Amino acid sequence: MPRRHLLILLLLAGLIWAYLPAVAQVAPPAEAPVAAPVEFNGVQAKLHVDVLAGEIGSRPAGSESQARAAQYVQGQLSSFGYQAELQSFPITFYDDRGSTLAVAGALGRQMSANTLQYSPPGAVEGELVDVGLARAGDFSPAAVQGKIALIERGEIRFSEKAENVAQAGALGAVIYNHGPDNFNGSLGSGGQIPAVSLARSDGESLLAQTRRGPVTVRITVDASLDQRTAANVVATKPGGPQTVVIGGHFDSVAAGPGANDNGSGTAVMLELARVLASRPSPFTIKFVAFDAEEIGLLGSAHLVGQLSEDELRTTRAMINLDMVGVGDEVRLGGSDEVVSLAFPIAAQLGEPARALGGGLNGASDHASFMRAGIASLFVYRAEDPNYHSPNDRAEFVDPASLDFAGRLVLGVLDSLGGQR
Ligand SMILES: [Zn+2]
Incomplete structure (x- = not known):
C-alpha cells in the first residue's frame, strides 16, 4: 500500500471514529420518540x-x-x-307525532301522509279541490273556500302554497311530491291550516278521482309546539x-x-x-x-x-x-x-x-x-x-x-x- 493511501485510510478511520459517538449522542432514546406531526385523518x-x-x-x-x-x-x-x-x-x-289522510266513501282508504313541519295540529274534513301548483292565479279562490286544496309540489315554497290556499279560505292543504316517494317538507314557521304531504302516486290517484266526481278527505295532524x-x-x-x-x-x-x-x-x-x-x-x-x-x-x-x-x-x-x-x-x-x-x-x-x-x-x-x-x-x-x-x-x-x-x-x- 503506498504511503499516500495509508494516510487516507487513517484519515477516514479517524473521521468515522470521530463521527460515530456524535451520531450516538444525537439519536433519541428509544422510549421517547420524536413526536410525529399530527396529520388530519x-x-x-x-x-x-x-x-x-x-x-x-x-x-x-x-x-x-x-x-x-x-x-x-x-x-x-x-x-x-x-x-x-x-x-x-x-x-x-x-313535536310531530304523525299525520293521516283518509278518503271517505266507497273508495275510502288511508294514505301514508307526512306532516309539513310547523303545520298547526287539527283534524279537518272536506271536499278535495285541485289547485295545481297553488300559485296566485292557478286557481279560483272561491272554488277552495271551505274545502281542502290538493297541491302539486314545485315552483314556489311549501309555505307560500299553504298560505295562498289558506287566504282563499281552504280548511287544509295536501301537497303531493314531484318525485315518486313522499317527502319531509317544512312550512318554515307557523302555518295557518293543517298541511300534509303525499307520494306522487297517491296525489295523482286523488287527482284522477276528483275528475270523476267529488272526493271527500279527512286529514289529521297530531303535533305541538313547546x-x-x-x-x-x-x-x-x-x-x-x-x-x-x-x-x-x-x-x-x-x-x-x-x-x-x-x-x-x-x-x-x-x-x-x-x-x-x-x-x-x-x-x-x-x-x-x-x-x-x-x-x-x-x-x-x-x-x-x-x-x-x-x-x-x-x-x-x-x-x-x-x-x-x-x-x-x-x-x-x-x-x-x-x-x-x-x-x-x-x-x-x-x-x-x-x-x-x-x-x-x-x-x-x-x-x-x-x-x-x-x-x-x-x-x-x-x-x-x-x-x-x-x-x-x-x-x-x-x-x-x-x-x-x-x-x-x-x-x-x-x-x-x-x-x-
Ligand atoms: Zn346542514
Missing part, C-alpha cells in the same frame, strides 16, 4: 359520523338525542385538551389577537340520522380541533358545533348575537362546514376575500371547486356571521341524493371527502396567516 373523522348518525341517530334541536350529541362533542373536545363549553339558548320545538333548550358547543384555542371560527351544525332534521347533514361537518371540525391542538397558530381559533341550524340558523345567530363589539371587530374569518361527506363536486361560497384563498388550495389538493351560486343568505350558519360583517367561507359538496331523508346514513359518507375538507381548511388557515 379522514378515517378518524369518519368515526365521529359513525357515532353521531349511527349510534345517536336523528338529532333535532331540543331533542333527547341532540343532548347526547352535545355531550359527545363536548367530551371529544375535552379529550383533545380543550375546555369545551355549552352555550345554551331557548328554542321552540315542533319551549325547549338548545346548546352550541364551543372550545377555544388561544393564539393571536385575531380569531378564526371553524364550525358546523350538529343538529339534524327529524326525518333522518343526519350523517352528511351535518355529522360530516361536525366530524371535520372535531378532527381539526384534534390536529390543531398541538400546532402553533397565529390566530385564536374557536371551534363551534352549532345547534338548531335546521330550524333557522338559530345557534349561529345566538353565538354571533353574544359577541361584543370588540370580538366582532377581531373575528378575522368564519369557516362553515356543512354537508362535506357526500357528492363529487366541491362547492365554495361566502365572502370573496376568503373564498378566493380557498380555490387554489382546493385545486392543489386535486379537487378543483366550483363557486356556489344563488342567494346564500339562508343556506347555512356562515350566513349569521356574514350578516354581522364577518368574512366567511362555506364549504359544501353537491349533490346528496339522500338529503333530509332517512337514508342520510353514515355508510354513505366518504372518509376521503372528509379528509379533503379538513386539508382545505388547514390550507385556508395558513393562507389567512400569510404562510402560503
